[in-house]
Amino acid sequence: MLIGKIIGKVVCTAKEPKLEGTKLLIVQPLDLKYKPIGNPIVCLDSVQAGYKEIVLIVQGSSARLVTYQGNNPVDAAIIGIIDSINLDKEV
Amino acid sequence: MLIGKIIGKVVCTAKEPKLEGTKLLIVQPLDLKYKPIGNPIVCLDSVQAGYKEIVLIVQGSSARLVTYQGNNPVDAAIIGIIDSINLDKEV
Amino acid sequence: MLIGKIIGKVVCTAKEPKLEGTKLLIVQPLDLKYKPIGNPIVCLDSVQAGYKEIVLIVQGSSARLVTYQGNNPVDAAIIGIIDSINLDKEV
Amino acid sequence: MLIGKIIGKVVCTAKEPKLEGTKLLIVQPLDLKYKPIGNPIVCLDSVQAGYKEIVLIVQGSSARLVTYQGNNPVDAAIIGIIDSINLDKEV
Amino acid sequence: MLIGKIIGKVVCTAKEPKLEGTKLLIVQPLDLKYKPIGNPIVCLDSVQAGYKEIVLIVQGSSARLVTYQGNNPVDAAIIGIIDSINLDKEV
Incomplete structure (x- = not known):
């Protein structure tokens, strides 16, 4: 993603x-x-994301498998709103 | 897209x-x-788009899922005619 | 394509x-x-195309959906022999 | 991969x-x-990999087919923790 | 391929x-x-290929459709050992 x-x-x-x-x-x-x-990239919104929000996007056939707005002929979808990106050892 | x-x-x-x-x-x-x-890119037309129109295209397996002209062995399809692109906060 | x-x-x-x-x-x-x-790109031939011919190729899972030679584990297939490319308003 | x-x-x-x-x-x-x-790339973890580990990732629809955490709308997944990369004739 | x-x-x-x-x-x-x-690219081997051999590889979902070692969560597979590449008119 x-x-x-x-x-x-x-x-x-x-x-x-x-x-x-x-x-x-x-x-x-x-x-x-x-x-x-x-x-x-133009993406289907499935999580009610808003302007300037940082989001996670999925591409390809998985974009059709989202819970809300699924089964659509799309190749990209927003699947999460990102709170933070952690780059330290706590994964 | x-x-x-x-x-x-x-x-x-x-x-x-x-x-x-x-x-x-x-x-x-x-x-x-x-x-x-x-x-x-060569695209299947599924929305009766015309010359010089600005369109939305989908690639990959989703190109086979369009309502009109679906189930074809294609990897790209036109799925919308774009009226406008809004880059302001009203998303 | x-x-x-x-x-x-x-x-x-x-x-x-x-x-x-x-x-x-x-x-x-x-x-x-x-x-x-x-x-x-190495492509499966499904239309009996010949040397130096200009062809249309499809990539990804749709390459398995051609009528002749379908259901093969390939990621690219020739799906047409191109007669002409028209770049004028007659689309 | x-x-x-x-x-x-x-x-x-x-x-x-x-x-x-x-x-x-x-x-x-x-x-x-x-x-x-x-x-x-943001990847689903299916093998309990840790920080700084060298891993093998799969992209596309196969990322949904992992045994643990499968069937998710993702386009990338970690499918192995790499012990070594051998570049000699012992393949 | x-x-x-x-x-x-x-x-x-x-x-x-x-x-x-x-x-x-x-x-x-x-x-x-x-x-x-x-x-x-890391590829699943389905044809028992050996070190330094020239091979044909398939990517994407078709990599899961090989006869031997099929149905695996992989995105690339070796599907042939290439004997020769012919670039003359005998296609």
Whole structure:
């Protein structure tokens, strides 16, 4: 999974029917110092995340397996809001 | 998912039988300022998108799960026509 | 999907039993001006494509879903022979 | 699969319900000389790996197939603790 | 699929139970001139390949579909030992 920050959303009127009622957020992947890496990814929100929140995103077929908003034709989903990143020996 | 612009189409006479009657569009992925990123991707159209429209594309196995033109051996599909990208706090 | 050109084939005597009788072609991915991009990919042929033909390739789990030579443990397959790439407004 | 080193963990209070009780570790992919390559990946732990241990990680849908903590919406999992990497002819 | 050379193996005592009895080989991907491209990949062996042999590797979910050692939580597998790469018109 990747760490990212929510930086916006995408609005589509004409879309795949299964996506009706979903929220499609734009997430900028970050490194461990919260610096942007790579390009933003549009993700299905399954945890009611908000603007500028640091989140955990899953990509690929697992994005369809989230409890809320699952079974959608998506390839990326937000699966957690990150409280902290611990880089010490207490794993 | 990625944001992209429709820039053309691919025509195949000899092809996988399941693709008969599908439309295969060429989509250029874009960043949030609509600048091209990476190489174009050939995508199944499932939302009747048109030339130069800004669209949302899904990659991987989820491309087979679209409502219209689903169950095809494809790895990319257009799943929405983007009206706007909002980068402010109203997510 | 990607656009590519067939540039050779791979011959394996010792191989996964399910691959017996399949043809494994080497495809060089191309951009829209037919210039090589990235490294060649070994692809299952499901449309009887020939040397130097321009083809459409699918990657990932969808490569197992082709009508002919399907259900094989492959991650790339040729699914069409491209007649033309149209970059004008007639999509 | 990739070789990596555990360098931390991610803590999420609000998260996908299926992830309750899982441990999400941060793994830095390494080359064969144990030098970092690419960006860290957040992985589900399925083998009770510890801080700074060298581990084997699997990505994609196979990350859901681990014996312990399986069937989760994740795209990366730790599947082994590496004792040694042998680069001689004894394979 | 990719072409690669076996350059070593990984030894794990503590590992995912399903991996007991499998052989995890390190494969260096190669281009068509047998020059290394990208980083080594740890692959399940399903064809009893040996040190320095040139092999064909499959990535993603298809790595679980090999006849021998199938259904394992892996994302890469060796599916053939390459006898030759033909780059002429006899495809």
